[in-house]
Amino acid sequence: MDEVILSVKNLVKRFDDNTILNGISFDVRRGEVIVVLGPSGCGKSTLLRCLNALEPIQGGEIFLNGQAVDSAAKDLTGLRQQIGMVFQSYELFPHMSVLNNILIAPVQVQKRQREEVRAEALQLLERVGLREKQNSFPRELSGGQKQRVAIVRALCMHPEVLLLDEITAALDPEMVREVLDVVLNLAREGKTMLIVTHELSFARAIADRVLFIDGGKIVEQGKPADFFDHPQTERAKQFLRTFEYESVK
Amino acid sequence: MNWEFISKYLPLYEKAAWLTLKLGLLGIVLATLVGLLCAAVRYYRIPVLEGIVRIYIEISRNTPLLIQLFFIYYGLPKIGIRTDPASCGVAGLAFLGGSYMAEAFRSGLESVDPIQSETAYALGMSRSQALRFIILPQAAAVSVPAYMANVIFLLKETSVFSAVSLMDLMFTAKDLIGLYYKTTESLAMLVGFYLIILLPVSALGNVLERRLRYAGFGA
Ligand SMILES: Nc1ncnc2c1ncn2[C@@H]1O[C@H](COP(=O)(O)OP(=O)(O)OP(=O)(O)O)[C@@H](O)[C@H]1O
Ligand SMILES: [Mg+2]
Numbered sequence: 296m297d298e299v300i301l302s303v304k305n306l307v308k309r310f311d312d313n314t315i316l317n318g319i320s321f322d323v324r325r326g327e328v329i330v331v332l333g334p335s336g337c338g339k340s341t342l343l344r345c346l347n348a349l350e351p352i353q354g355g356e357i358f359l360n361g362q363a364v365d366s367a368a369k370d371l372t373g374l375r376q377q378i379g380m381v382f383q384s385y386e387l388f389p390h391m392s393v394l395n396n397i398l399i400a401p402v403q404v405q406k407r408q409r410e411e412v413r414a415e416a417l418q419l420l421e422r423v424g425l426r427e428k429q430n431s432f433p434r435e436l437s438g439g440q441k442q443r444v445a446i447v448r449a450l451c452m453h454p455e456v457l458l459l460d461e462i463t464a465a466l467d468p469e470m471v472r473e474v475l476d477v478v479l480n481l482a483r484e485g486k487t488m489l490i491v492t493h494e495l496s497f498a499r500a501i502a503d504r505v506l507f508i509d510g511g512k513i514v515e516q517g518k519p520a521d522f523f524d525h526p527q528t529e530r531a532k533q534f535l536r537t538f539e540y541e542s543v544k
Numbered sequence: 545m546n547w548e549f550i551s552k553y554l555p556l557y558e559k560a561a562w563l564t565l566k567l568g569l570l571g572i573v574l575a576t577l578v579g580l581l582c583a584a585v586r587y588y589r590i591p592v593l594e595g596i597v598r599i600y601i602e603i604s605r606n607t608p609l610l611i612q613l614f615f616i617y618y619g620l621p622k623i624g625i626r627t628d629p630a631s632c633g634v635a636g637l638a639f640l641g642g643s644y645m646a647e648a649f650r651s652g653l654e655s656v657d658p659i660q661s662e663t664a665y666a667l668g669m670s671r672s673q674a675l676r677f678i679i680l681p682q683a684a685a686v687s688v689p690a691y692m693a694n695v696i697f698l699l700k701e702t703s704v705f706s707a708v709s710l711m712d713l714m715f716t717a718k719d720l721i722g723l724y725y726k727t728t729e730s731l732a733m734l735v736g737f738y739l740i741i742l743l744p745v746s747a748l749g750n751v752l753e754r755r756l757r758y759a760g761f762g763a
Pocket of ligand 2: 339340341459460
């Protein structure tokens with residue numbers, strides 16, 4: 296369980312002269328689930344986008360299984376296949392059925408046998424309760440269903456690590472649960488994941504480690520119980536307070 | 545209505561209609577290629593070329609085909625390029641249509657949210673795979689109505705071909721009116737043949753549009 300899969304060293308990310316991430320370092324070990332927390336606009340999405348080279352970085356290094364990840368990497372597509380990503384807005388391909396959304400990359404990119412991937416896709420769809428939706432189009436699904444399909448699509452590539460960026464933020468409250476349950480099951484199976492979320496009780500339940508980012512730096516990190524119950528820094532305390540409501544009666 | 549006159553000159557119109565259709569379609573094919581090229585240049589923001597394409601589009605869209613044809617027919621020989629009426633007509637249609645097609649394709653491409661390509665990249669697709677499997681199919685669906693409207697527009701524009709002495713439908717009608725003063729019959733046949741050419745194209749456009757609407761779009 297100690298093998299480092301993803302290693303981030305001194306990552307610096309700027310948009311023009313606006314520094315968003317200013318020296319971020321952390322390791323992700325196989326089977327580990329890391330939750331990234333931080334105030335809105337602190338660069339959580341940007342961090343995930345850097346990790347699969349959707350954003351060029353201005354400093355530092357990212358290694359996936361020892362290979363450098365950056366937008367100029369020789370085998371960029373090969374690297375990206377090992378990093379699954381699920382976006383807040385699902386981003387299913389609207390012109391393809393659920394099944395084709397899932398099959399397109401394994402078949403076209405990884406050149407796997409369509410039948411073999413299909414069997415796997417159906418099995419995964421079954422597990423997220425969507426097998427009967429295999430021939431539906433994205434517009435026929437609810438937000439929660441779309442997001443579960445997006446997760447299956449990422450999983451079918453057999454990524455080493457899964458990046459989830461606020462995957463329930465666009466969902467109606469009653470659909471949040473069905474999506475988070477899928478993620479909890481993945482964690483139970485030992486999937487390596489880096490999760491950005493504002494669902495604090497979910498974060499607490501799933502995380503092996505919490506990273507709290509503010510002002511471009513990792514301000515605090517640790518086990519969820521420690522972070523949530525005994526935050527060390529003033530900024531973490533302040534952040535956690537924003538989720539609390541005091542009685543007005 | 546003089547039916548004898550009509551049946552006598554019907555074959556002449558038929559020949560002219562084939563010429564109009566042939567040159568029209570050739571022009572449309574070329575306009576499509578020009579349009580694809582220009583749309584790609586603008587979509588990928590290729591420096592220098594982008595500026596040239598912009599100027600071309602403005603000139604092409606804001607001058608009448610008749611004047612474009614005159615430039616090609618009378619202008620090009622002045623700088624040593626020999627032209628015949630048929631290639632003039634085709635070139636004029638391609639010049640005019642290229643810009644309209646470019647705008648149709650560009651609006652299709654730009655209707656696809658960039659995050660769709662990022663999703664494709666995140667799945668390990670190369671730029672060309674993302675283009676082929678993800679962007680183009682969605683862009684095409686959006687472009688089809690405008691594309692078909694352009695096809696109809698360009699086929700109608702062929703009616704100015706007679707200005708560079710092409711023996712097209714318009715030329716035939718004018719010729720017959722001038723010779724025999726059978727205005728009603730000549731014009732009826734002119735309108736009839738244009739309808740025969742255009743109605744099926746219109747119908748095809750409607751079918752395509754309906755197909756695309758049912759294709760499961762609108763995430
Ligand atoms: N393409 C871009 N160009 C310029 N600035 C950007 C770009 N993308 C993001 N930013 C800026 O970078 C900062 C971090 O954005 P990011 O989306 O990573 O924040 P976040 O932590 O994910 O916020 P949220 O919790 O609201 O999702 C923001 O101030 C944003 O304005
Ligand atoms: Mg974000």
